[in-house]
Amino acid sequence: MPSSTQPLDMSRSRVFGGVAEIYDxxxxxxxxxxxxxVLHYAALEGDRPVLEAGAGTGKATVPFAAALTAPLTCVEPDARMAEVLRRNTTPHPHVTITVSPFEDFRPGDTRYGLFLCATAWHWFDPDRxxxxxxxxxxxxxxxxxFWNPMGVRDPDxxxxxxxVDRRHGLTNTPHAALASAYGDTPGHWPGMLGHWPAVDCAHDPRFTDLRSLRFxxxxxxxxxxxxxHLSSVSLYAALPAHRRAxxxxxxxxVVTAHGGRLPVTRCHDLFLARRRT
Incomplete structure (x- = not known):
């Protein structure tokens, strides 16, 4: 997962399909x-449909689908990721999968009661x-x-x-931050500061009831x-094979020399907002 919503090399967004099974x-x-x-906040009425963009293989889709009875439309740009997503959501017939970039998706006359995006918002066109x-x-x-970044608990x-990262010219790897570098505020983690969605949304009068939470x-x-896990990260997947290996x-x-365990603190950071009525 990229460690921020800063401008990214968008070609990296196209590597996930090649590692879809590992990702899943x-x-x-x-x-x-x-x-x-999320569902308590959304307070969906009846069968008001739900839209998820950048659904990937369904890491968030599956638990939401299990908790929902309303139709859930998943938009995923990579056909190989969508194939795994389709398999993972087989027990949930109310899930529909559309293979398309989010920017090209057209909802027609449908209007959704909830929009979900798990660790993918930074891949979408910030102007649109x-x-x-x-x-x-x-x-x-x-x-x-929502995102789920992590920090390493062992300083040594x-x-x-x-x-290792320095030798290989790697930055913003999943282990780049110490757990102690994370603040207590949702969205407060290295690389995300100043890019948490509340920063943009606070100046957009079309949205209200902004909330940020951390688990x-x-x-x-x-x-x-x-x-x-590293093999599923775009930074590594985009490397030439010999450099990645x-x-x-x-x-x-390094991990093996430290007992074969990497202790981490994971922060599941959630941003909520509501379209004004």
Whole structure:
């Protein structure tokens, strides 16, 4: 996951399909508390439909689909990611999948009661995304944007990983930050400061009832799981094969030398807003 919403090399957004199965197996999901908080805030009426953009393989789609009875439309630009998403949502017939960039998606006459985006908002055109969301929502409809960055809890391990990143010219890797660098405020993590969606939305009179929340968990990766996680990250997936293999091998050596465990604190940061009525 990129560590900020700063302008990105958009070609990196097209590498995920090549690692779709690894992405699905290795990427973290989202806690039940986040799902229930979003749905409580949205207060969907009847079968008011829900729209998810950048659904990927369904790391957020599946828990939301399980909690919803309303139709859920998922927009995913990569056909290979969408294939895994389709498999993962087979138990949920109310889920519909459209293979398309979000910017090209046309809702027609449908207006949604909730817009979801999990760790993908930064891939959308910053000049158009708020307009697209506004136009897709019914008056009073809710917006839920969320990410799940992590910080390394062991300073010595973090320093050793930083040296690997330096040798390979890698920046903003998933282990680039210490857990202690995260503040207590949602959206307060290295790289995100100044880019949290509330910054833009606060100046957009079309939206109201802005809220930011954080759900924290302490967890860990073993060496193999962490290498899979890195392999699913666009920064690594976009590297030439020989450079990627060496960077992953050197990272594995560091984690293994520290007991084969990477202890992390994960912050599930959530932004909520509502289209004005």
């Amino acid at each position: 197996a290795a990427r973290a999901g989202y806690p039940d508390a986040l799902v229930s908080t 995304r708020w307009n697209l969301v506004h136009d897709a929502l019914t008056p009073g409809g809710a917006v839920a944007l 391990l973090h320093a050793a990983l930083a040296e 924290r968990e302490d967890t860990h990766y073993d060496t193999a799981h962490y290498l899979d 060496q960077a992953l091998a050197d990272t594995a050596d």
